[in-house]
Amino acid sequence: MNTNLLYVVDDKGAIQYVQIAKDLWEKMEPLVKPLLSAKDASELKQQERPLADFKTLMEYWDFSYPYTPNVECPCCQAKTDDWRNDPKERFLLTNATLGGLLVFHCKTCGTTIRHKYFKDHVCYEHTTPKKR
Ligand SMILES: [Zn+2]
Incomplete structure (x- = not known):
């Protein structure tokens, strides 16, 4: 069993979130940062x-x-x-x-x-x- 990733499913069994082991996340974070901030930007709304x-x-x-x-x-x-x-x-x-x-x-x-x-x-x- 891969303990680095943990899938969080809803009551129908569909994957909603992925939990990532902290050690692995620390290696991944710099790589995915542009994606994360791009997502944030697209969710910005006019106030x-x-x-x-x-x-x-x-x-x-x-x-x-x-x-x-x-x-x-x-x-x-x-x-x-x-x-x-x-x-x-x-x-x-x-x-x-x-x-x-x-x-x-x-x-x-x-x-x-x-x-x-x-x-x-x-x-x-x-x-x-x-x-x-
Ligand atoms: Zn610009």
């Missing part, structure tokens, strides 16, 4: 609070130019013409302030993208997570 703050920002929008909803990731080149209606939901709005700051999370590569709105121009910044 309501920044969306509500975004709506407030739109209501009080008094900059000298219209708001443009396109977002582009300078790191992985993912882009959308309108993050609000992107079927692939490439970008999540993680923060919005009345002062004119929007923060997006790129689901493809994890880059944080900041759109800073000033009276007559927009400033784009980004921070890409360090590769391990």
Whole structure:
């Protein structure tokens, strides 16, 4: 019997989880880490609070130019013409302030993208997570 792996089944006998011996896991973890974080990223969902703050920002929008909803990731080149209606939901709005700051999370590569709105121009910044 292989004691490194233990299958956890549901009441119909279908495998739901696999338990891995700690010694084995320690060897496996660095190998499967990219998969684990990719899964986490795909499960990220747009949160309501920044969306509500975004709506407030739109209501009080008094900059000298219209708001443009396109977002582009300078790191992985993912882009959308309108993050609000992107079927692939490439970008999540993680923060919005009345002062004119929007923060997006790129689901493809994890880059944080900041759109800073000033009276007559927009400033784009980004921070890409360090590769391990
Ligand atoms: Zn990206």
